[in-house]
Amino acid sequence: MCTSILYNAGDHYFGRNLDLEVSFGQEVVVTPRNYQFNFRRVPSMGHHYAIIGMALVKDNYPLYFDGANEEGLGMAGLNFDGPAHYFPLEEGKDNVSPFELIPYILGQCKNVAEARELLKKLNLVNINFSDQLQLSPLHWLIADRSGKSIVVESTVTGLHVYDNPVNVLTNNPEFPGQLTNLANYQGISPTTPPNQLAPDVNLAAYSRGLGSHMLPGGMDSASRFVKEVFTLHHAPTGKNELENVTNYFHCLHAVEQQEGLDEVVPGKFEATIYSDGINLSTGTFYYTTYQNNQINAVQLHHTDLNRQELALFPLQTEQVLHFQN
Numbered sequence: 001m002c003t004s005i006l007y008n009a010g011d012h013y014f015g016r017n018l019d020l021e022v023s024f025g026q027e028v029v030v031t032p033r034n035y036q037f038n039f040r041r042v043p044s045m046g047h048h049y050a051i052i053g054m055a056l057v058k059d060n061y062p063l064y065f066d067g068a069n070e071e072g073l074g075m076a077g078l079n080f081d082g083p084a085h086y087f088p089l090e091e092g093k094d095n096v097s098p099f100e101l102i103p104y105i106l107g108q109c110k111n112v113a114e115a116r117e118l119l120k121k122l123n124l125v126n127i128n129f130s131d132q133l134q135l136s137p138l139h140w141l142i143a144d145r146s147g148k149s150i151v152v153e154s155t156v157t158g159l160h161v162y163d164n165p166v167n168v169l170t171n172n173p174e175f176p177g178q179l180t181n182l183a184n185y186q187g188i189s190p191t192t193p194p195n196q197l198a199p200d201v202n203l204a205a206y207s208r209g210l211g212s213h214m215l216p217g218g219m220d221s222a223s224r225f226v227k228e229v230f231t232l233h234h235a236p237t238g239k240n241e242l243e244n245v246t247n248y249f250h251c252l253h254a255v256e257q258q259e260g261l262d263e264v265v266p267g268k269f270e271a272t273i274y275s276d277g278i279n280l281s282t283g284t285f286y287y288t289t290y291q292n293n294q295i296n297a298v299q300l301h302h303t304d305l306n307r308q309e310l311a312l313f314p315l316q317t318e319q320v321l322h323f324q325n
């Protein structure tokens with residue numbers, strides 16, 4: 001499972017947890033403006049916005065899991081196994097394969113409004129990257145510096161674009177179902193609730209945090225969605241970048257998966273392999289990994305954005321302890 005968020009705190013921070021039982025060998029990848037993006041069924045892009053994000057590079061092609069462009073538009077692909085449906089080629093549409101969708105949108109759109117326009121003509125076409133790397137069932141969160149986000153889901157009934165009023169995406173069920181489910185939890189609060197159960201009885205508030213007693217805490221996507229909406233919507237705004245980045249990672253780590261808790265096949269456990277976040281205003285990309293909770297950073301504007309070759313930054317996965325004596 002995965003969780004993706006947009007945290008608005010003056011600047012806007014966008015990214016995700018990637019939860020899985022295997023690692024694909026992903027790294028931080030900067031695609032500069034003059035790298036040639038070849039697409040299977042739509043024209044190539046020789047010049048486009050620069051992109052920074054987490055990707056697996058295969059045959060010199062950046063297969064982005066998530067990322068943002070230099071204009072501050074961010075996008076993440078999350079598992080959507082079951083409802084996801086991709087289509088055959090359709091005349092008169094822009095036929096883009098799901099593995100091409102992140103570069104296709106981030107390469108040419110400045111913001112969510114432009115992405116929305118492009119999506120009107122889009123057909124998510126069933127073309128694999130290769131026999132070894134077949135299509136994944138995904139849906140996407142797209143966000144920008146306005147502090148707003150949308151969800152893109154391609155199902156048997158077509159391509160759907162939803163406003164996302166909570167700026168959170170996890171996995172199943174389809175997004176409208178996730179939103180509907182939130183109503184079941186609207187009583188959850190950071191404050192101690194009044195006794196409405198038996199007002200004539202004196203119930204002792206035996207603990208702090210009773211307002212969140214019914215907050216789900218499971219690894220499943222519906223529980224993470226509710227927990228993350230609560231966490232994000234009560235997150236404080238920091239006074240500076242350091243405080244914002246710290247708050248942001250606390251939000252994501254609130255729904256991280258620890259090893260040993262989610263057995264996906266006998267003996268194999270899904271866990272949060274990495275958490276990342278991009279400051280959409282500055283282009284700084286931050287990440288932690290399961291083994292390394294130190295926050296690492298790669299700065300988009302500290303690489304040469306006018307070249308043609310990808311710039312690769314291998315993940316720093318070693319835990320560093322700061323001994324004090």
Ligand SMILES: C[C@H](CCC(=O)NCCS(=O)(=O)O)[C@H]1CC[C@H]2[C@@H]3[C@H](O)C[C@@H]4C[C@H](O)CC[C@]4(C)[C@H]3C[C@H](O)[C@]12C
Pocket residue numbers: 001002018019020024056063064065077078079080081099128129133134135136137138171270
């Ligand atoms: C599995 C990842 C999503 C994380 C997630 O939701 N896991 C939950 C699994 S489950 O529901 O609990 O079973 C997704 C996110 C981005 C995906 C990758 C990106 O789309 C880029 C390429 C696309 C290729 O078609 C397939 C390999 C791939 C490299 C994808 C592998 C995999 O599907 C990734 C890594």
